Amino acid sequence: MHEASLIESALDIAVARARREGATRIRRMTLGVGALSGVDPLALEFAFGAVVAGTMAEGADLTIEPRRGECLCMRCQYSFETDDLLPACPKCGETDIAIRGGQDLHLLSLEVV
Amino acid sequence: MSGTISGGRLLRVHEGLFKKNDQQAARNRETFRAARVRAVNLLSAPGAGKTAILERTIRELRPSRAGVIVGDLATDNDARRIRSTGAPAEQITTGTICHLDASMVAAAVARMGLDGLDVLFLENVGNLVCPASYDLGENLRVVVLSVTEGEDKPLKYPVVYRNAGVALINKMDLAEAVEFDRQTAHANIRRVAPEARILEISAKTGSGFQAWLDCLANIST
Numbered sequence: 196m197h198e199a200s201l202i203e204s205a206l207d208i209a210v211a212r213a214r215r216e217g218a219t220r221i222r223r224m225t226l227g228v229g230a231l232s233g234v235d236p237l238a239l240e241f242a243f244g245a246v247v248a249g250t251m252a253e254g255a256d257l258t259i260e261p262r263r264g265e266c267l268c269m270r271c272q273y274s275f276e277t278d279d280l281l282p283a284c285p286k287c288g289e290t291d292i293a294i295r296g297g298q299d300l301h302l303l304s305l306e307v308v
Numbered sequence: 309m310s311g312t313i314s315g316g317r318l319l320r321v322h323e324g325l326f327k328k329n330d331q332q333a334a335r336n337r338e339t340f341r342a343a344r345v346r347a348v349n350l351l352s353a354p355g356a357g358k359t360a361i362l363e364r365t366i367r368e369l370r371p372s373r374a375g376v377i378v379g380d381l382a383t384d385n386d387a388r389r390i391r392s393t394g395a396p397a398e399q400i401t402t403g404t405i406c407h408l409d410a411s412m413v414a415a416a417v418a419r420m421g422l423d424g425l426d427v428l429f430l431e432n433v434g435n436l437v438c439p440a441s442y443d444l445g446e447n448l449r450v451v452v453l454s455v456t457e458g459e460d461k462p463l464k465y466p467v468v469y470r471n472a473g474v475a476l477i478n479k480m481d482l483a484e485a486v487e488f489d490r491q492t493a494h495a496n497i498r499r500v501a502p503e504a505r506i507l508e509i510s511a512k513t514g515s516g517f518q519a520w521l522d523c524l525a526n527i528s529t
Contacts, residue, residue: 197405197406197407197437197438197441197442199404199405200405200407200409200438201325204325204326204328204329205325207328208321208323208325209321212319212321213319216317216319218317218319222316223316226325231467232441232467233437233440233441233466233467233468234441269502280466280467281463281466281499281500290499290502291502294470298441298467299324299325299326300324300325300326301321301322301323301324301325302321302322302323302325303320303321303322304318304319304320304321304322305318305319305321306316306317306318306319307316307317307319308315308316308317
């Protein structure tokens with residue numbers, strides 16, 4: 196379950212930022228989740244409640260914004276977006292694909308009071 | 309930048325969740341470079357034979373010296389097996405955490421030291437999902453597939469194969485008994501890791517080991 200570790204990373208960033216801003220509570224965290232990251236959004240949601248319990252984000256909502264995978268075909272150089280973990284070029288069918296984006300996760304924003 | 313939503317304040321952050329790990333991985337890479345140690349991150353499903361591969365590799369690498377940092381959820385059985393070869397081994401017991409991260413590796417390196425080592429193996433927790441996203445600062449990432457697991461593992465777990473420099477197919481001594489389909493296995497690895505070098509080995513009999521040892525000798529740092 197590395198989803199719990201990922202939520203912990205997000206919470207560390209969130210708490211540091213919220214404190215710097217003089218906030219007392221975090222009400223919402225919004226995560227951008229790359230379609231090619233291999234991370235399961237449902238598992239993130241499941242981990243979230245447990246990880247934030249007892250912190251300034253206790254009871255906060257989690258919003259997940261999916262980000263599409265960005266790919267480049269190594270044969271015909273066509274750029275395309277996909278959610279498929281096994282991407283193939285929609286133009287020429289090539290499966291030698293360079294992944295240029297959508298593998299990562301970001302804490303996009305916070306709502307604090 | 310801030311805005312208002314239902315009485316709260318909206319703070320834009322846009323920070324990557326792997327940023328801290330990636331920064332520590334870069335520091336690890338610098339530590340390895342300064343110590344002239346090549347670091348190898350070894351990933352596989354449980355039971356694919358990572359520890360058996362390392363036991364034979366350490367013996368056959370001599371006179372080069374290898375050390376091992378090994379991650380497991382519980383027990384130090386693997387570290388004890390490695391130490392019986394005479395190589396230094398440092399156990400990381402991760403508890404509920406299913407992968408090694410760069411800071412765990414940094415702490416283990418500080419405990420064990422790198423003096424006299426040529427190669428440092430980072431034997432990851434047996435798991436094909438979680439360790440994929442964590443750069444440990446390695447110079448080479450190796451994924452192990454054993455013939456008993458089935459040829460379609462790479463298609464089921466593409467993320468872990470994506471950045472592999474080498475894919476080892478282990479337990480080749482059992483290939484015939486389990487009707488292992490070599491061509492399909494190679495094609496599936498190529499599909500998810502076009503750049504990876506594919507080597508067929510048996511940790512039990514030692515077949516294919518020379519190519520693997522040559523590979524380790526030629527890691528670029």
